[in-house]
Amino acid sequence: MKPIEIVTLVTAIVGAVCGIFGAVLGIINTWSQVSRNRVRLRVVPKMAFMVDGGIITGTKATNQLKQLICSQTPSRWCIEVVNLSTFAVTISEVGFAKSNGLRHVLVPAQVSNGRTWPARLESREAVTLYAQIGENPDPHIMQRPYAYAETDCGVLCFGTSSIFKDYFAVITSRQGRQD
Numbered sequence: 001m002k003p004i005e006i007v008t009l010v011t012a013i014v015g016a017v018c019g020i021f022g023a024v025l026g027i028i029n030t031w032s033q034v035s036r037n038r039v040r041l042r043v044v045p046k047m048a049f050m051v052d053g054g055i056i057t058g059t060k061a062t063n064q065l066k067q068l069i070c071s072q073t074p075s076r077w078c079i080e081v082v083n084l085s086t087f088a089v090t091i092s093e094v095g096f097a098k099s100n101g102l103r104h105v106l107v108p109a110q111v112s113n114g115r116t117w118p119a120r121l122e123s124r125e126a127v128t129l130y131a132q133i134g135e136n137p138d139p140h141i142m143q144r145p146y147a148y149a150e151t152d153c154g155v156l157c158f159g160t161s162s163i164f165k166d167y168f169a170v171i172t173s174r175q176g177r178q179d
Helices: 001-037 063-070 162-178
Strands: 041-051 055-057 075-083 089-097 104-105 117-121 125-132 146-151 158-159
Touching: 041 063, 041 146, 041 158, 041 162, 055 063, 063 162, 075 089, 075 117, 117 125, 125 158
Parallel strands: none
Antiparallel strands: 041 055, 041 075, 075 125, 089 104, 089 117, 089 146, 146 158
16 A cells, blocks of 8 residues: 555545544534423422421431331421523422323422422522422322422423332222222
């Protein structure tokens, strides 16, 4: 092979690699733009316990939460919504839902951080809504439970947690034995 042919071959290979690399970067950039322009919320149902004037929340049945449950400490459900979007969104409705679309809307008894409802969340801000003590969604619609948050523009986002799933699994099994 002549030196000019080697240079041509190397140039062609470098050009091909750069072309492939450029195409991959273009795809990544397009995906990034699409992700940046959509509403993204993290929705986390939690169990909240009122203890000594404060609130303890949890998403897993830790030893501390199990002790609170066994001691029949007053509890209620709460749903934390975190805005993961790069822009502000207004959360207008929060509650519990089944995969077939049935909903139990949570009318907030208390909103965290002294916020008002509906809550406008800037990027990376969070709000937690607390239900009334003893307010539980209808177990018949909660066989596959999810918490949801809906924005003013109608975007729905869903989430769940292990304590939420475990609670409704126990309730559903109890009802199955009673039927």
